[in-house]
Amino acid sequence: MSKKGISISVIKRLPRYYRFVGELLKQGTVRISSGELAEKMSLTASQIRQDLNCFGGFGQQGYGYNLQELHEQIGKILGVDQSYKAVLIGAGNLGRAIATHMNFKEYGCDLVGIFDSDPAKAGSVVAGLKVMPVSETERFFKAEKPQIAILCIPKTAAQELADKLVSLGITAFWNFSHYDIKITHKDVAVENVHLGDSIMTLAYALTHADDDKAEE
């Protein structure tokens, strides 16, 4: 459960609602019934009504959902209307790809700084920002007060760094390092990203594709 008593699984579904509703708006759709939205999202209408009712419900009987309003409201709930300051730690292959290809502003974040411990990378420009040496961290954090750290560093470096970043005021980690930050810092928000988990789900689907046939 979240602090407001909303189940984490509902909150985890919100970005998908936001994305679908955004796409429908781009296509020029103005309103939609819960049934139609359910069909597009491979959910049930009652699931959608239940989820959105957690936040007060946005639909009107007989009218459905006003998509512009729904998009704005879900965006507000998610906080994508904010401008949270984010720093990237680790300007290697992954870090550079993320910094370059993510439109952070669309997601309520503003990438304000990039750090790397490799002196050869300091001064190079990634996504319009000069990569800073880690010796700049404290001065920069005092001035900019970023809230989010994006970790694209090796697992072995993550614990020491996470401790330091929390002491400097970081309250949220987008963590690609495969290190479990929650173990030592229970009060910070952590989103662990493991691309491997996603492909393993595919491997499972392929491995078990014939299970139903075998049972018949």
Ligand code: NAI
């Ligand atoms: P990379 O070696 O190209 O980049 C790592 C960068 O981190 C280097 O530039 C290095 O100088 C820097 N670094 C190391 N320790 C640091 C510290 N204490 N402070 C600041 N910078 C530091 O590696 P790549 O390919 O970018 O991958 C980064 C990490 O992400 C790896 O640990 C890899 O296993 C992981 N990874 C995670 C994925 C996921 O789904 N979570 C997917 C792919 C990679």
